[in-house]
Amino acid sequence: MALSFAFWCLVAGLAFCALWPAMWADPAGTVRGVLDTALGYAATPYETSKFFLGKAVDDPGPLFYPVVLAFRTTPLVWLGLLAAILHEFTNLRIYEPRRFEITALLACACLFAAFMSLGAKKFDRYMLPAVVALDVVAAVGLVGLGEFVSQRFGGRSKFRVPSSKRHRLRTLDSGLGIFIVLLLLQAGHVLSYHPHYLACYNPLLGGPRLASRVLPMGWGEGMDLAADHLNRKGDAEELVVATGGIPGFAPLFKGQVKGSTERDVATSDYTLLYISDVQQNPAAVGAFGGQRLEHVVRIHGVDYVWIFANTQHEELASYLQGRVGPDDAVLLDASSPLVRYYQGPCHILDSARSEAEVAARLREVAAGHRRLWYVAYPEGDPQGWLNWQLSAHALLVKRRGFPQVSLSCYLLPAQPAFGVTPLRAGPNVEFGGRLRLTGWGFAEDVVEYRQKLGVALRWQALQKVGENYALSLRLVDGGGHPWAQVDEWLLNASGLPTSAWEEGEASEGRYLLDIPAGIPPGRYQVRAIVYRTDTLERLAVLDEGGSPAGTEYALGTVSVASPTVPPTLEELAIPLPLSRDFGGRAELLGYSLSALEARPGDTVELTLFWRALRPMERDYDLLLELRDGAGRTWMEARLPLPNESYPTSRWRPGEVLRTPYDLLIEPAIPAGRYRLFVNLLDGDRPVEESSAIAELSVQGRERLFAVPEISFPLRADIAHRAALLGYDLDRTSVEPGGVLQLTLYWQALARMETSYTVFTHLLDAEGRVRGQKDSMPCGGACPTTGWLEGEVIVDRYEIAVDPDAPAGEYQIEVGMYDPQTLRRLPAFDEAGKRLADDRILLGRTIIVGSGRKQP
The missing domain is CATH 3.40.1010 (Cobalt-precorrin-4 Transmethylase; domain 1)
Structure with a gap:
């Protein structure tokens, strides 16, 4: 038998080589390609194989094929298998057993199912070889069952089976009758599915109704009925149908067939949804907005194809x-x-x-x-x-x-400027020494509401960039208020982020900035900011000398014109609407506040929404007041309305505008609740009684005016606005990776309108920064805008030392800078001499990595 099997394998191999010309030229490569392809498909699950036991799964697992065999075999096969097993492995046999053949066939089916279960890609059709083996075993079992029934209940006939000792006939009278009945039942059941035989499942397990809730179903059956339904329409040749089952539907349909992408579905007359789609996503049946369910194709009570008519x-x-x-x-x-x-x-x-x-x-x-x-x-x-x-x-x-x-x-304008936005050469500005802006351009220099500002930029990588960066474009008015902003990752032509750019690689990008409703006409600046996507840390804009010059680069200015089609109140989207009439000249439509609670020195962003009621020949100013409950005014500001470039004398009747303002809470204002009043000024005269529009709560903080005891006193000056009185250190020696606690003692010399940032740097012997902490004073709790003259501020910092800092003597430098420009404030020593690099070097030396105990 082994020799016969070897001969059979040899003949099969020769036939394989003879019938496939690729084996003639490169047999080894062809076999390798077949195996690689087969293993690749086996390791990659297909969409319709991801459904099992009523839910979508990535891998159905080892139970899949046993369940498939149970549903894809018939009751007659089950009966034959049971008879064969009883016949061959019990005493219920009447002729010499074929245990080896039966065992081999059963083992073949089981091992094949087990081997196929190893792959991630699983389909019921892959079990056809196993089904054939089981059918042969079932046939042997049915013959044995017939012999058993004939021996017990019948006489003799001409039908015989061979014996190993002699050929003799055993009667099959009753057995033949049973076979005929079983075959008729089997044939009737199968023929009832004509011509959709693939929809047939074992009726003992519930048939196709239960199978649809357990196994992935659908190999194109039902598509012929869907095609018949659509072909009966008078304009079938002109119809466009979207479906994922193109091979099973397109040859049968008279019209045009597309795929099932979102675009295909939207541009088709009909969409076909197949049972395999619904099994993996039951909600798909109700997900076709704008389409009407016209017909459902059913096979033996199971919905196979849903036909949606696109009514949109x-x-x-x-x-x-x-x-x-x-x-x-x-x-x-x-x-x-x-x-x-x-x-x-x-x-x-x-x-x-x-x-x-x-x-x-x-x-x-x-x-x-x-x-x-x-x-x-x-x-x-x-x-x-x-x-x-x-x-x-x-x-x-x-x-x-x-x-x-x-x-x-x-x-459309009278002469539309459709065209490619030209890129102007330059400005060749560098961001952090990593990226260079080599070209820029605006789609139009004059824009208005309902239009977007198109900005085109060309970038070049100065080195291999290891991080991903994003671009922020902002439209800013003369007061520094941002009106529009767009943030997008910097990508090259292949859609790759900056971490994948090579040194010298150039890339162009196009961006659109929304022009908001209610923006006042005037000149606006377009600024560019580059920042890391993970930490949001900005890259410094470098000047011609390579020194940081802020984090925002001004690309240029554009003009905003009065809108051709003014915005509606709905488009203004006023957060807090109201109605206040100021002398029949202008109406306050509403406002927004960035915060209802603030501390001295905080800036509260206020936006007012106005509508011109009639032409105004005079330029009115805005009066803002903050009053306490007793009516006492604690803050007062006279501001242009809305700005100096578009005064009220230029407003058109019915025009609506939004005006942003920054309310700096005075340092001296006490804690309590205040009301915000608004009015218009004609010269120095209010046009009406001031109108209260909002309440604001001011939170106080403890202030210190007496100089406390300081471990290391000194005297230095920051821009004649703040004095550094000294500092404390929790230690004077620290290990790499450790934390050094530094306390600075500031004294306010004058009021500051800008919120400055304090820098604290730990410098090694070569002046390199080995640890730093930059922050607003007190971690932002006491901004410089809230300092009172003579006040002492106790400002604490924790400086993390770099883990790789070499051992040696270190110094600490401190100072202040404007976070918008990164420019340091001038620093002076006690004698009034300006210090180099506008920094104050603290006298106490810090020992890093000594291993010694600190004094």
Whole structure:
């Protein structure tokens, strides 16, 4: 038998080589490729194999194939297997047993199922070899069962089975009758599934109804019925259908068939949802917004195919039909059945190869039109060129979302400036010595509300960058208030972050800044900030000498014009609406406050929303007051309305504006509750009684004016605004990786309008920073804007020493800087001489890594 098996294997191998020409040229490579492909597929689960026992799973596990065999075999096979096992392994046998053959076939089926269970990719069809082996065993068992029944209950007939000793016939009268009945039952059950035999499952286990809740189902059965349903429609040849089962549906359907991507679904007349999709995501049946369930294909009581009619094309066409005028154009970014439903011309822009081509097509579409209706489909503008051009060069006046598309209406200028934004050479400014800005450009120099400011930038990596950085672009007014901001990762043309950039690699990026509703006309600055994505730490902008010059770089200025289409109150989105009339000139529509509680020295951001009621010939100022419960005024500020470049004399009736202000809480204001009053000033005269709009709670803090005992007294001066009286140290020796506690004693010499940051650096013998802590005084609890003249501030810091700091003598330097510009404040010694590098070197030496006990 072993020799026969070896001969069979040899013949099979020769046939394999003879029938596959690839084996003639490279037999070793071909076999290796087959094995690699098979193992690769086995290790990668496919979507429809991720369902088992009623839920989606990554790997069905070892129980999958035993359950498959139970459902994919029949009651007749079960009966035959039971009979074979009893016949071969018990005393219930009437002829010489075939234990070796039966055992080999059962072992083959079991081992094959076990081997296939090792792969992550599992399908019921992979068990066909095991089913064949089980069928053979079942056939032997059924023959044995017939012999047993015939011997017990029947006579003789011509049907015999061979014996090892002699050939003789045993009667099968009763056995033959049983076989006929069983075969008729089996045939009737199977034929009831014609022509969808793959939908047949073991009825003893509940058939397909239970199988649909246990095993992944669906190999295309039912798609023929879905095709018949759609082919009966009069316009079947024009229909577009989206489905994930293209091979089983496309050859049977008269119309066009697409895949099941989001874009395909949105641009199709019908969508087919198959049973395998629903098994993995039961909510998918109800997830097709804008589509109506038209028909369900059922096979033996199991839903196999859901046919959804896409009704949004008719809804969208009806919406456009009642709004598109003779001066309007309709633009689609994908071919869609909408063109059959909309009774008007449609332009399709879905195959542009460059931004220049998109701009040229837009100029053609816009010619002679005042408005453009843009129908945006999912993935219809993959490069973002179309969105960039329309956002930067047209005014978005209306946008409506449909279930699967977005409809936008743009107001076109008389001469649209659609085109590629040119990049100006320079400014070659460096950020942290890692990135260089080598080019920039604005899509337009004059923008307005409903338009976006397009900014194009070109970057170059100065070295291999190990971190990921992001860009923040900000639109800032003359007072430093940010009006718009966009943050995006810096990516190259391949979409890779800066950590993957090579030295010298260049990359271009395009960004859009929203122009907010209510922004006053005037000149605004565009600033660029680069920061790490993980720590949000900014890169310093380096000047020509390579020294830090702040963290924000001014790209240039743009003009904001009065809006062609003013914003509505809904678009203003006023956080706290109200209505206060000031002499019939202007109405205060509402406000917003960044905080309702503050401390002395804090800055509270206030935004007021105004509407001009009539033309104003005079320039009015804004009066803000903070009063206590007794009516006493503790703070008063006279401010331009809204700014110096757009005074009230230029306001147009009905115009709405928002005006931001920074309220600095005076250092001397006592703790308590205060009311914020607003008024307009005509010269020095209020136009009306001041109106209270909000309450603000001021929290006090303990203040110290007597100089406490200081371990290491000294005298130094910071910009003649603060004096350093001395410091304390918890130790004078520390190990690398340790923490040094430093306490500074400041005394306020004058009021400060800016909140400064204190720096404390631990320097080695070569002046390198080996530990630092930069912070607002008292960890932000006592900003310099809240200091009172003569007040003493006890300011504590914990300086972490670098773990790799070499042993030696160290010094500590301290000082202050403006966090916006990174410029240090001038530092002077006790004699009034300015100190080098604007830093104060503390006299006490710190020993790092000595191992000695501190004194």
